[in-house]
Structures are given as C-alpha cells and as structure tokens.
Amino acid sequence: MNxxxxxxxxxxxxxHLLTCADSNVVDxxxxxxxxxxxxxxKDRWQGYIKVxxxxxxxxxxxHPKLPYSYTVTMTSHQRQAIxxxxxxxxxxxxxxxxxxxxxxxxxxxxxxxxxxxxxxxLIHVSNLKxxxxxxxxxxxxxxxxxxHSRYKTVNDSADTASNQESITAFLRSxxxxxxxxxxxxxxxEPVDSDNAPGYCDVIKDPTDLKMITTRVESEQYYITLEMxxxxxxxxxxxxxxxxMPHTVYYKCWNPFSQEYFNQASKITNFSRxx
Numbered sequence: 001m002n003x004x005x006x007x008x009x010x011x012x013x014x015x016h017l018l019t020c021a022d023s024n025v026v027d028x029x030x031x032x033x034x035x036x037x038x039x040x041x042k043d044r045w046q047g048y049i050k051v052x053x054x055x056x057x058x059x060x061x062x063h064p065k066l067p068y069s070y071t072v073t074m075t076s077h078q079r080q081a082i083x084x085x086x087x088x089x090x091x092x093x094x095x096x097x098x099x100x101x102x103x104x105x106x107x108x109x110x111x112x113x114x115x116x117x118x119x120x121x122l123i124h125v126s127n128l129k130x131x132x133x134x135x136x137x138x139x140x141x142x143x144x145x146x147x148h149s150r151y152k153t154v155n156d157s158a159d160t161a162s163n164q165e166s167i168t169a170f171l172r173s174x175x176x177x178x179x180x181x182x183x184x185x186x187x188x189e190p191v192d193s194d195n196a197p198g199y200c201d202v203i204k205d206p207t208d209l210k211m212i213t214t215r216v217e218s219e220q221y222y223i224t225l226e227m228x229x230x231x232x233x234x235x236x237x238x239x240x241x242x243x244m245p246h247t248v249y250y251k252c253w254n255p256f257s258q259e260y261f262n263q264a265s266k267i268t269n270f271s272r273x274x
Contacts, residue, residue, distance in 0.1 A: 002068040002069055003069050004017075005017070005033075005060070005062055005068040006067070006068040008062065009062045009064070014062060015040075015061065015064075016039070016040040016045075016060065016061050016062065017059065017060045017062065018038070018049050018057065018058070018059045019034065019049075019057075019058055019059075020049060020051055020052060020058075021034075021055060021056050021057075021058050022054065022056075023054065023056065026056055026058070029058050029060075032060070033060045034058040034059060034060040035058065035060070036056060036057070037059070038057060038058075038059040039059065039061050040059060040061070097120035098120050100119060100120070107211045107214040107215050107218075107221070109214065109218040109220065110220065110221075164219055164220075168219050171222065171225075171228060175209070175212070175213055175216060178209065178260060179209065181256055181260075183252040183253075183256035183259075184209065184252075184256055185252070186239070186249045186252050186253075187208055187209045187239070187256070188208070188209050188210060189208060189209075189210055190206060190208050190211070191203075191206060191208070196242070202241065202242050203238045203241065205238070206238065207231055207234045208235060209235070211231075212228070212231050212232070212235070215231070216228070232260060236253060236260070239253040239257075240257075
C-alpha cells in the first residue's frame with residue numbers, strides 16, 4: 001500500500017485515494033491510513049466511484065512530502081533514536097524491580113487499592129518523562145491525534161470519588177435492565193462445569209452477570225467503562241463459543257446479546273459526557 005501511495009502521488013499526481021470497503025476490511029484500510037471522513041471535494045469523485053449497499057466509502061489524503069516507500073525504515077530509525085535517548089537519560093540499564101505485592105479477591109477485585117506511586121521503579125521511570133515529552137514535541141505528535149487517549153479512567157476526574165459514584169450508579173441502572181431481560185437467566189450465575197462437560201477446557205475466561213455485578217459493587221474494579229463493555233462482550237462470546245445453535249442457551253444468547261448491544265449505546269453516550 002505504501003508503494004502504491006508513493007507511485008500514485010509521484011508518478012500520477014494523485015492527491016487522494018478513495019475506496020468502497022466491505023465491512024470485513026474496514027480495519028485493514030484504517031491501518032493503511034484511510035478514514036471514513038472524505039476530504040476530497042464531492043464534485044471531484046461523485047459519479048466516478050460506486051457506493052454499493054453494505055459498503056463504506058473511505059478515503060486517504062496523500063501527504064505531499066511523506067516518503068511512503070521509506071516509512072518502515074524511517075520509523076525503525078526513529079524508534080532506535082528514542083531508545084538511545086532513553087539510555088542517555090537513564091544511568092541504570094536493565095534494572096529489574098520487584099513486583100507489586102498484589103492479591104486479588106472475589107471476581108478478580110484487588111484486595112486493596114494500589115497507588116501509582118507505590119509501583120517499584122516508577123520514580124526512576126518518571127525522570128525520563130521530560131525526555132519523552134521533548135521527543136514527542138519535536139515529532140509534533142499530540143495524544144488525541146490517533147485516538148490513543150480516548151479511554152479515560154475515573155482518575156482523570158478532579159473529583160475521583162464523585163466520578164466513581166456516578167459511574168457505579170449508571171452501571172447499576174444498566175445491570176438492572178439487563179437482569180430484567182427474559183433471556184438473561186442463563187447468565188445470572190457461573191456455569192456449573194458438572195452440567196457443562198468440558199466447559200473449562202473450551203472457555204478459558206468464564207464471565208457471568210454475578211461476577212460483573214460484584215465488580216460493579218466493589219466501586220474500584222471498573223476504572224473505565226470500556227472494561228465493563230469488555231466483560232459483557234466476553235460473556236456473550238463464551239456463550240456462542242461453547243453452546244450449539246440448537247440449545248436453549250444459544251437461543252437465549254442471541255436475542256439477549258442483541259438487546260444488550262442496543263443498550264450499549266447508552267454507555268458510549270455516558271462516557272462522552274464524563
């Protein structure tokens with residue numbers, strides 16, 4: 001793709017690439033620098049590219065100076081330069097710090113909160129922050145440029161306790177709606193391996209609504225709303241993986257998961273307001 005961009009720009013004078021992507025390849029084109037926001041004027045492409053049903057129009061604006069065919073080598077050199085700068089700032093290479101004295105209780109909830117400053121070696125690593133910031137500024141990169149800061153923890157709030165309370169209250173309300181769904185009954189308790197032969201061999205990370213509820217009530221496990229979403233998705237994925245389509249559990253999973261994903265939009269909207 002990089003060689004295509006280089007050739008199209010240098011040899012053909014192309015400034016934009018457009019494609020109509022099937023939903024199965026959207027992620028591929030995103031990784032190749034395409035976006036769903038088309039910057040090329042509509043009157044320049046309308047009528048020349050067909051947007052078919054189920055396809056997503058995606059575009060890529062070619063940078064006039066970026067050496068696309070040299071990108072891999074260039075980023076490799078940049079990575080090596082950063083590593084060398086870190087080594088210059090650090091007088092102690094290859095230090096192995098002791099692990100955190102950390103125990104998990106029920107449902108994987110920490111037995112006690114871990115403070116960031118208690119992480120061994122963090123003070124030493126924090127001394128490198130100024131160096132890294134200078135490198136980032138020189139590169140012209142910003143945290144939101146590629147969406148890396150879109151997941152916000154509750155610690156981002158000036159009033160952490162208040163923010164955690166609002167998240168917990170929101171998830172409690174959402175869980176009540178989930179529990180009230182008529183097809184939720186197979187998910188309310190952990191799967192009994194005696195009644196589900198080979199379940200533990202097939203499913204490596206069992207998840208159920210009882211576990212999720214315990215984590216919500218702890219008011220410290222779900223530090224991001226995306227963690228809650230991940231647990232729910234894992235629970236549904238486990239159900240579809242283990243159960244055959246003709247079973248009652250599979251038949252409950254399908255409508256129940258669809259209803260949940262309709263409700264999941266509330267989580268996205270709630271997250272945007274925080």
